[in-house]
Amino acid sequence: MHLSGYGSRTTVVGNDLENSPQASSRAAKKGSQPRQTTSGIHQTYTYCGKSHSTRLILPTNKPNKPPSSLLGIKKNRVSIKMADRRRINGPPGTTLPPVYETTDPIATPRERLANGIRGLFLKTGVTPTASGSAYMEIEPPLGQIKSQAASQSKTNGMKLICTVHGPRSLPRSAPFSPYLVLSTHVKYAPFATRRRRGYLRDSSERDLSVHLDTALRGVIIADRWPKSGVDVIVTIIEGDQEREASHSQGNEEWDMMNVLSGCITVAAAALADAGIDCVDMVTGGVAALVSSNEQDTTDADALSIVLDPVSLEHDKILAACCVAYLPCRAEITNLWVKGQLSPLDPLLHTKLMGRAIQASKGNYRAVLERLESNQPPSS
Template identity: 65%
Template sequence: MADRRRINGPIGSTAPPVYASQPPTRRAKEVSDNVIRKIFLKTGVTPSASGSAYLELENPRAAGPSNTSLKLTCTVHGPRALPRSAPFSPHIILTTHVKYAPFATRQRRGYLRDSSERDLGVHLETALRGAIIADRWPKSGVDIIVTVIEGDQNRDSPEYQKDEGWDMMNVLSGCITVASAAIADAGIDCVDTVSGGMAALVAKDGESQPSIVLDPAVAEYQRVLAACCVAYLPTRDEVTNIWFKGQLPGADMLVYNKMVERSLVACRNANRVVVAALNDTVRQKQSS
C-alpha cells in the first residue's frame, strides 16, 4: 500500500533546470568626490502620525538594479500634553528614538537598542533641540522616531571591511535631514530647517595619499582615517551639533577645519532638498 503522507521523488534521473543568462550589469558611474549623492525625500508618508518623512540616498557608484545605500523613515508624534504627574516644564520635552531594522546592516540587529543606536539618538536630540522653538509648548512632549530600513553599507562587496562604525556618521546625517522634514510636516515651529552633512578623510588604497571626500560611501574606501558629521542651520548660519571621529595625521587643525567646511557644503545641499520637498507638500495640499 502506498504511503500517501509522503511525496516520493521521480523514479528516473532528472536534469537541473537551466535559466537564461543574466543580463550584463550596468557599469557604475564615475562620480567626483566633491559631489554629494542624490537624495530622495518625501513627507506625509504615515497618515497616523503628526508628521512623517521618508529618505533615500543613492549610491551611483554601485552597479545593479538596486543602487540605494541608505533608507530612513521618520515619524513625529505630538506635541501632546504631558501626564499630570510629570513636573512642570516651561519648554517642550523632546524625545528621540533611533532604531535599526533587524535586516538593515550586514550583521543582524537585535530588537533592543544597543549602545550605537542610543548614541545616534543623543546626537539627533542635540541637533534638533537647537532648531525647535521649545518655549511655544510648555509642559508638552514630542516623540521623534527614526527607523533605519537600510544602512549605508555595501553588503555584497567581497572587500567589505569589518564594521568599525564609520557608516554611523552617514546614518546620523540622514537622520537629521529626515527628522527636520518630519518636524516641519508636523507643523512644529522651528527657527530654521536643520540638515545634516558629512565629510571624511579617506584613502582609496594602501599607496594613495589620504584626501577629504564629501558625503562618502565608506564601504568603497580601503581605509577611513577620520569623519565629521555636522548639523547646520543654513539661514541662521549656526551649527547645532558636531560629531568628529578618528585621528588626524599630526593633529593638524587645518585638516579638521577643512573637513568641517566640506561638511557644511553637504548640509547646504541637503537643505535644498528639504525645502523642495516641503514646497511640494504645500502645493499638493493647496491643490487638494
C-alpha cells in the same frame, strides 16, 4: 478512661463508630438505624463541666485511585499524558539554519567628484496617524549600480522613515516643565542589515539617539509649548551599504556618520510636516578624510577630503565629520568628529568641518525643493 481533675473521656476506635453511644442516641432521636461511617477514632471528653467531641479519620485499606491519565500510567502499553495546549511544538525532526555562500566584496572606485553628493528622494505625510512624518531614500553609489549586473552582491541605498507624535500634554506624574520636552528614538529594523538586529537597542543606536536629540534641541522653539512633549521616532528600514564588507575593511564605524546625517535630515522634514515651529531647517552633512595609499597613511599627496563618503569606494578612511547645520543662521547644532587627523596640517580639522557644512548645504537645497513640491496648491 477518666482524667484526674479534668473530667472524663471516651474513645472509640475502628469501625465501632456506629455502636458508639453518640451514634445510638442520634439514631434514637431520628428513629432510624445508626449511619455507617468510615473507620476512625471518635473521642468524647468532659472539660470544665462541658462535653466536647473530636473525630479523627483514618485511611481505609483501599484508597481512591486518581485517574490514570493524570499520572501518566501506562495502560495497555500506551502512555496517556495531559496535553499542553499552550506550547507550540516544533517539527519532529531536527532542522539547521541555512548557510549562505560568502563572496568577497567588490570595491569599485569613486565615480563621483570629491564635492559631489548622492541624490535623495523625500516624501512627507506617509503616516496619517502621526502629527508629521517623512520618508527619505538615498540612492546607492553609481559604481555599485554598474557592478550589480556582474556581481551577485547587491548594495542598496539608505531608507529611513520618521514619525513625529505631538506636541501633546505630559502625564500628571511628570514634573513641570516650562519648555517642550523632546524625546528621540532611533532604531534599526531587524532586516535593515545582513546581521539581524535585536529587539532592544544596542550602544550604536543609543548614540545615534543622543546625537539626534542634540541636533534637534537647538532648532525647536521649545518655549511655545509649555508642559508638552513631542516624540521623534526614526526607523532605519535599510542600511547604507553592505555591513559585512564594511566590517571586513574595518570601516563599519564610519557608516554611522551617514546614518546620523540621514536621521537629522528626515527628522527635520517630519518636524516641518507636523507644523512645529523651528528657527531654521536643519540638515546633516558628512565629510571624510580618505587616503588612496593604504600602506602609508601619512603621505600628504594621497590624502583628500570627500563629501558623502562610502566605505566601499575608498581604500582607507582616516577620519570623518558629521554636522547638523542651520544654513540661514550659519549655526551648528551638533558636531561629531571621529578618527585620527594627520599632524602635518594643523588646519585639517577646520577644513574637514567646512566640507561637512558644504555637504549639509547641498542636502538643504534638495530637501527644500522636495518640501515645496509636496505642498498642496494654494486656493
